[in-house]
């Protein structure tokens with residue numbers, strides 16, 4: 356059935372990019388719109404489609420109009436998305452022709468496209484289909500980036516470590532040049548093209564919620580003139596254990612044993628540590644984390660993904676980089692659980708035993724931490740993560756910095772290690788603390804819980820995100836009537 360056959364139902368296509376941080380929120384977004392009565396079609400590749408097929412089947416079983424369309428690739432073409440750690444530089448242009456053919460066949464009311472499909476805007480606009488822009492990021496970071504680009508305050512300081520104020524923002528936001536992504540001040544053809552992709556779009560879909568960053572939503576819409584629908588946190592559409600356990604890909608740990616481990620712990624006593632789908636730490640950095648965790652003496656779940664190795668580039672975990680006897684000790688004392696590979700992050704974060712989240716501040720993880728009401732230890736690495744850290748610590752007041760000061764691409768060895776003492780201090784500060792420290796931790800936890808409540812209300816009927824999702828559907832309907 357296409358849009359012409361169902362006059363009352365708006366038909367939306369969703370075209371996710373590869374890699375966890377982009378693919379996962381777009382799938383959730385498609386599910387959100389299906390729950391609001393739209394007919395959602397996820398455009399996938401033959402290799403990515405099976406990753407979320409089960410979740411989509413469950414949605415279909417409860418009557419949602421949602422499906423996956425796997426593009427047919429030319430013979431011998433290699434699908435660009437081997438697994439959740441595919442990088443932002445992945446070239447997806449092999450999908451161009453199959454997408455064109457599909458869009459010629461089925462004309463939706465709109466297509467939501469990840470901006471990393473760098474070729475897609477031209478193709479879709481050429482077919483005169485409404486294109487909705489999606490970066491996967493939040494609003495605060497976009498405002499910071501825009502003002503850095505506009506006012507270039509980073510060019511007026513004497514060193515990479517001298518703080519500068521980002522002018523024109525609702526809050527006092529200080530950064531250093533060392534924390535800026537190389538593309539922050541860039542005005543290259545590539546960056547301008549991506550920016551133009553937003554300007555010429557029908558509008559932007561944002562995974563955030565109004566109550567999280569209200570001053571920045573206003574700034575984004577009024578000062579920056581962006582037409583946008585803010586419809587998150589989209590991760591909250593995962594309501595049952597199976598959806599949470601299989602999100603992204605099948606977890607490397609059986610979810611029941613993970614939950615049992617957590618069930619044995621006191622409320623708010625466990626620290627969850629994960630650096631997302633892409634980041635790679637060296638064995639030396641992992642060793643520092645292990646020592647810091649052991650010294651802090653708080654229970655933890657630590658997700659260790661791919662490991663950076665200087666001589667051989669990135670590789671799967673294999674060498675013994677832990678301190679002597681570490682694993683035996685944490686197993687015996689039941690103090691720690693290491694997950695090698697992929698963790699069921701939502702299940703863990705939402706468990707009552709989890710009291711804090713050490714995160715690289717990827718936007719999805721940040722928002723998932725907010726939605727679960729846990730304060731955060733921020734350890735930004737690349738992308739716009741240093742901006743997200745500022746939001747968590749300076750604006751929202753729900754996190755402490757571990758002390759990461761250097762922006763580095765996710766696949767490059769870090770210049771400096773974050774030492775074990777810094778890890779220990781940050782964990783103790785957030786998980787307990789004494790004297791003034793304890794009061795600070797309690798206050799952060801209270802604020803984090805408040806934001807989690809607001810997040811839940813935003814996606815409920817009548818909430819700000821729910822209303823924005825409906826508003827987009829209504830706008831698409833009225834466009835159709837005008838056509």
Ligand code: UDP
Pocket residue numbers: 375376377379380602603629630631632633634658696697698699700701716717718719720721723
């Ligand atoms: N994720 C997960 N299990 C893992 C690692 C990541 O479920 O072991 C999910 C996480 O919940 C989030 C996404 O993958 O939804 C990562 O996105 P984020 O923006 O936080 O970081 P990125 O991976 O893009 O750096």
